[in-house]
Amino acid sequence: MGKSFSTPKSLSDNYTHYCPGCTHGIAHRLVAQAIDELGIAGRTVGIAPVGCAVLAYNYFTCDFQEAAHGRAPAMATGIKRVRPDLIVFTYQGDGDLASIGMGEIIHAANRGEKFTTIFINNAIYGMTGGQMAPTTMPGQRATTAPAGRDTDQTGMPIRMANLLKELVTPGYITRQALLNPKQINKAKKAIKKAFEYQVEGKCFSFVELISTCPTNWGLTPVDALKWAEDTLLPYYELGDYKVPE
Amino acid sequence: MAKVLMKGNEAIGEAAIRAGCKNYFAYPITPQSEVAEYLAKRMPEVDGVFLQGESEVAVGYMIFGASACGERVMTTSSSPGVSLMGEAISYISAAQCPAVFVNIMRGGPGLGGILPSQGDYFQATKGGGHGDYHLLVLAPDGVQEAVEMTMKAFGLAEKYRGPVMILGDGLIGQMMEPVEFPDDLMTEPSNKDDWATSGMDTRKSDKRNLVRSLFLDPKELNDNNLALKAKYEQMKKEEVLYEGYNTDTDYKVLIVSYGTMSRVCKTSIDMMKQDGIEVGLLRPKSLFPFPEDAVFKASTKESCQSVISIEMSMGQMVEDVERCVKGQRKVDFYGECGGDIPTPEKIIEIIKGLL
Amino acid sequence: MQTEIKFAGFGGQGILLSAKLLAYAAMKQGFFVAWVPSYGPEMRGGTAYCTVVISDKRIGSPIIKNPSHLVAMNRPSLEKFANDVKPGGVIFINSSLIPTRSERDDITELIVPANDIATKAGSIRAANIVALSAFVAKTKIVDLELLKNCVKNEFAAKAKIIPLNMKAFDEGVNSANNN
Numbered sequence: 210m211g212k213s214f215s216t217p218k219s220l221s222d223n224y225t226h227y228c229p230g231c232t233h234g235i236a237h238r239l240v241a242q243a244i245d246e247l248g249i250a251g252r253t254v255g256i257a258p259v260g261c262a263v264l265a266y267n268y269f270t271c272d273f274q275e276a277a278h279g280r281a282p283a284m285a286t287g288i289k290r291v292r293p294d295l296i297v298f299t300y301q302g303d304g305d306l307a308s309i310g311m312g313e314i315i316h317a318a319n320r321g322e323k324f325t326t327i328f329i330n331n332a333i334y335g336m337t338g339g340q341m342a343p344t345t346m347p348g349q350r351a352t353t354a355p356a357g358r359d360t361d362q363t364g365m366p367i368r369m370a371n372l373l374k375e376l377v378t379p380g381y382i383t384r385q386a387l388l389n390p391k392q393i394n395k396a397k398k399a400i401k402k403a404f405e406y407q408v409e410g411k412c413f414s415f416v417e418l419i420s421t422c423p424t425n426w427g428l429t430p431v432d433a434l435k436w437a438e439d440t441l442l443p444y445y446e447l448g449d450y451k452v453p454e
Numbered sequence: 455m456a457k458v459l460m461k462g463n464e465a466i467g468e469a470a471i472r473a474g475c476k477n478y479f480a481y482p483i484t485p486q487s488e489v490a491e492y493l494a495k496r497m498p499e500v501d502g503v504f505l506q507g508e509s510e511v512a513v514g515y516m517i518f519g520a521s522a523c524g525e526r527v528m529t530t531s532s533s534p535g536v537s538l539m540g541e542a543i544s545y546i547s548a549a550q551c552p553a554v555f556v557n558i559m560r561g562g563p564g565l566g567g568i569l570p571s572q573g574d575y576f577q578a579t580k581g582g583g584h585g586d587y588h589l590l591v592l593a594p595d596g597v598q599e600a601v602e603m604t605m606k607a608f609g610l611a612e613k614y615r616g617p618v619m620i621l622g623d624g625l626i627g628q629m630m631e632p633v634e635f636p637d638d639l640m641t642e643p644s645n646k647d648d649w650a651t652s653g654m655d656t657r658k659s660d661k662r663n664l665v666r667s668l669f670l671d672p673k674e675l676n677d678n679n680l681a682l683k684a685k686y687e688q689m690k691k692e693e694v695l696y697e698g699y700n701t702d703t704d705y706k707v708l709i710v711s712y713g714t715m716s717r718v719c720k721t722s723i724d725m726m727k728q729d730g731i732e733v734g735l736l737r738p739k740s741l742f743p744f745p746e747d748a749v750f751k752a753s754t755k756e757s758c759q760s761v762i763s764i765e766m767s768m769g770q771m772v773e774d775v776e777r778c779v780k781g782q783r784k785v786d787f788y789g790e791c792g793g794d795i796p797t798p799e800k801i802i803e804i805i806k807g808l809l
Numbered sequence: 810m811q812t813e814i815k816f817a818g819f820g821g822q823g824i825l826l827s828a829k830l831l832a833y834a835a836m837k838q839g840f841f842v843a844w845v846p847s848y849g850p851e852m853r854g855g856t857a858y859c860t861v862v863i864s865d866k867r868i869g870s871p872i873i874k875n876p877s878h879l880v881a882m883n884r885p886s887l888e889k890f891a892n893d894v895k896p897g898g899v900i901f902i903n904s905s906l907i908p909t910r911s912e913r914d915d916i917t918e919l920i921v922p923a924n925d926i927a928t929k930a931g932s933i934r935a936a937n938i939v940a941l942s943a944f945v946a947k948t949k950i951v952d953l954e955l956l957k958n959c960v961k962n963e964f965a966a967k968a969k970i971i972p973l974n975m976k977a978f979d980e981g982v983n984s985a986n987n988n
Contacts, residue, residue: 251655254523257666266664272651274522275666276515277545283512287519288651290503291477291527295653313515316508459833459844596843629871630829630844632836714871721869795872 217241219250221270230430232387232420233261233329237268239393240298240327243401244271247408253296254288256281258310260302261335279310282317285324296407297324304334307343307367314373318413321378325403325414328369331422332441339425343367346440350427366444370417374450380412382451386419386442388434399449412453419445457632462597462622463488465633466530466556467496469604472635474643475526475554476502479516481509481535484568485624486558489530510535514542521551522665524650526608526643530556532624533574534565536582543617544583548667548678550649552611555589556604556620558627561793569793570624570714575770578621579742586679588686589619590693591741593712597631599739602639609641610693614685615649621741623766625714625795686743695739696748699723704757705734707808708783710749710775711764712738714795719764722801733805734758741771749778753785760808762786766795810865812950813873817858817890818882818903823937824857827880830941830963834956835863843871856885863950880944882923882936884909901944903936919947921984927977932970935977942981943988953982 216222219241227233244250253271257263259278266273276284281299288297306314306328314326333351334340341351341358344366348357358366370384381403385396396418403414419441423433460468467489470478478497480490490506497504503520507513513529517539520527531539536557546553559574561567574582578591590610594600600622607618647657651665669675699716700723701708711719716737723733736752738745753761753775761783763772772787779785788804790796816828825846832844846859860873879894880901881887887900887907894900896915905924921943927936938960945956957978964971 252653254651254653256519263668266666270662272653272662273664273666274519274651275549275664275668276518277541280512280515280518280542283507283515284519284522286505286507286512287479287516287521287527288523290479290505290516291520291525292523292652295523312508313512316512457836459829459836459842625845625871628846630832631868632842717868718870718872724869795870797872797874798870799874 217245219244219270221268223267225268226264227261228424230421230423230433231261232331232418235387235393236327236329236418236420237265239397239400240300241269242397243404246401247404249296249404249408252294253298256284256297256299258299258301258305260305262300262302262329263336265300279305279308280313281305282310282313282322282326286317286320286322289322289324293323293410296404298327298404299324300327300329302329302335303331303342303344304337304340307369315376318373318380318415319376319378321380321413323407323410323413325407326416327400328415328417329420330369330417330445331420332366333422333425335422335425346444368445370415370450373415378413379453380451381406381414381453383415383449384417384419384445384447386437386447388419388421388437392447406453419447457634459630460597460633461488461628461630462600463558463627464492465597465601466604466620467492469601469635470528470554471496471500471502473526473605473608473640475528475608476500477520477525477527478503478529479505479507479513479520479527480529480531481507481513483532483535485560485627486530486532486556488627489556510538511541514539517553518542518546518549518551521546521553522549522651524646524652528554528556530558532558532560533562533571536574536577540577540583543589544585544587545667546617547587547589547682548585549665550615551665552608552615553617554604554607554611554620555617556622559621559623561791567793568624570766570795571791571793572623572713572715572766572770573791574621575741575765575767578619579744579774587682588742589617590614590689591619591621592695593621593739593741594626595713595716595737596626597629598633600626601633601635605635605639612644614689616685621713623714690743693740694743694745694748696745697737697739698748698752699735699737700727700732701734701736701752703732703734705732705755706757706759707805708734708736708753708755708758708761709764709805710736710738710761710771712741712771715764715766718796718798719801721798722805725798726802726805731809744774744778746778749775750780750782753779754782758783760784760786762788762804762808764796764801765789767791811868812863812878813876814861814878814880814950815858815873815876815890815893816861816880816882817856817886820857822857822882823934824882825859826963827937827941828859828861830956830959831945831951832861832863834951834959835861837955837959838951840865841868843868845871845873856889858886858890878944878948880940881907882940883907887911899944899948901940903940905936919943919985919988921981921988923981926980926984930976930980931973935974938974938977939981939984942978943985946982946985947988
């Protein structure tokens with residue numbers, strides 16, 4: 210009987226700097242597994258965002274670039290246009306992608322750039338210290354919304370998968386979650402599928418992952434999972450939003 | 455090859471292709487949009503990449519991503535657009551990637567105007583984006599020189615692994631002059647295997663490459679900035695370019711002027727010569743590195759009584775001129791901006807006022 | 810020796826093209842040249858003008874306030890620029906559209922109904938070629954045959970309209986010679 214569990218080759222042995230209970234580690238692993246299973250590590254370039262995953266390049270073993278806040282889709286565009294043979298993924302959080310980088314992601318998706326975006330939605334800014342994100346829930350407390358998000362002032366949370374689905378350009382747009390093993394297995398399949406579409410040169414692919422941030426939510430890891438189930442999932446519905454023909 | 459008559463903007467686009475650059479990303483802005491229009495046609499003919507980005511902000515990072523893969527890449531813009539690219543230029547400098555930026559300057563600040571200006575001297579030579587970096591900045595005075603500098607820029611960007619800027623102005627972009635594209639200015643792309651994220655398979659290597667500008671460890675950041683500084687010091691030794699005009703005479707006044715403005719000054723100098731008045735011109739062709747020694751020597755020539763910096767701005771390069779003259783002579787300034795380029799007659803009036 | 814020619818008219822009259830053809834011919838003849846357009850919002854339907862500088866040495870300032878000659882294709886152009894022309898110069902006046910004159914006695918006027926001649930030759934759109942050839946026939950700035958060849962080459966991709974433009978060119982020369 211072979212080994213049933215091991216570190217994917219595309220992940221390094223480094224300990225991550227992520228907080229206890231954070232789901233970034235799971236997302237990293239799923240991406241690395243997809244890269245390994247597709248045998249594309251030698252031609253993959255990842256792009257790290259600004260945010261908690263800014264140091265993602267320390268945990269992946271493929272070529273990596275580090276973007277400015279929100280600009281990863283533009284960098285990925287630059288790479289894919291000049292080196293279409295490379296496999297490119299951006300790994301971005303909600304402040305990075307849905308706030309400062311909204312222009313870049315929309316236009317890259319609309320051009321049908323053939324790269325993959327892994328979008329970590331945990332409804333808060335992590336690294337900068339729990340500030341309100343475009344994805345923060347109504348009434349959810351943040352350091353820049355101490356009384357809770359006031360939607361009269363800040364609007365409703367942005368649902369990126371729903372938004373990108375509306376673009377007429379074909380693409381693979383899906384929202385998954387990392388809150389329990391069943392969801393994680395589905396997320397793994399979705400991530401692999403996203404990379405497969407890219408390998409086939411088919412379309413832009415986008416995997417939104419509902420994640421937790423116990424530290425900035427002020428919850429224990431277990432309570433954080435429950436809060437996400439109860440609060441985030443009813444608003445951020447899981448499933449495939451768009452699948453290419 | 456026979457000379458052809460070309461607009462500066464189109465010639466810059468062609469020069470990039472002749473220099474082996476097959477990748478161009480840009481956003482339209484007057485007065486440089488003809489580069490994009492030209493390359494939208496030309497790049498497909500050479501199996502190159504042309505992409506109109508959604509903004510200059512995004513274009514800056516398309517350039518970053520492409521150059522970080524080790525490919526030759528260029529963008530062109532004009533002043534307000536270059537401001538938006540300032541962020542990416544800072545990142546590209548820190549991450550040490552070669553790339554060519556062309557700024558066909560228009561009047562500012564703000565939306566300013568669309569006529570020629572030299573108002574971005576500070577932005578180009580002193581920063582523009584945040585942090586400790588410099589661009590290697592070349593300033594052509596016409597279409598032929600714009601071609602030659604653009605062609606050389608790709609090799610220089612690779613030599614120093616950093617961004618190079620061609621700083622022209624709206625007149626150089628819009629004007630047509632006869633040009634030729636000297637084949638010997640085409641340089642072979644350097645080997646980038648030790649740093650570019652070109653894919654491990656491409657490099658036949660197990661070692662991954664990382665392109666980044668984040669250095670949280672203070673020593674690491676300091677070391678990176680020292681590495682950048684060493685490059686700037688090397689540029690000061692090896693890349694200074696300038697031209698002297700009428701400087702073999704016993705001139706009483708030395709003009710320091712660059713780009714389009716320097717051509718007007720040359721006409722003034724020729725006209726004054728006919729009246730027996732000798733005036734010298736020192737034209738920096740590289741703005742960073744600035745021809746410090748040349749300006750000092752030319753300004754401290756015994757016959758020279760005063761120095762004047764003449765610019766299509768409100769006085770920017772004059773600060774570098776003052777720095778280089780080191781108090782040995784009086785340094786004056788004359789400039790106009792807004793789009794009306796000072797006439798030769800106006801320059802003569804100003805010079806006569808100094809005598 | 811440096812000569813500067815300002816071409817002016819409204820957008821669509823082919824001002825920039827005639828200027829470019831002159832610059833091209835001068836370049837072929839071994840001169841240094843610069844073709845300097847005005848650009849910006851005014852090029853969208855308003856007055857278009859541009860200057861060609863031709864010199865036997867490297868051109869200094871390409872910005873010319875007082876050109877040696879003027880080719881005025883419409884009335885506003887003549888009114889705006891006639892007084893800028895250096896004494897001794899030639900002012901071409903497209904009399905099909907300009908009923909007035911420069912009111913200067915220190916220049917030579919070349920009065921040619923360019924639009925009418927072009928229409929007779931086959932198309933009003935060739936008025937710029939009529940003006941160009943008439944102006945060069947008068948001023949002899951470049952070799953006429955060389956210029957004619959440049960015009961021919963310019964329309965190489967639209968062979969159908971070459972005869973029209975050649976005819977317009979010849980009629981322009983004739984009108985200058987009979988002026």
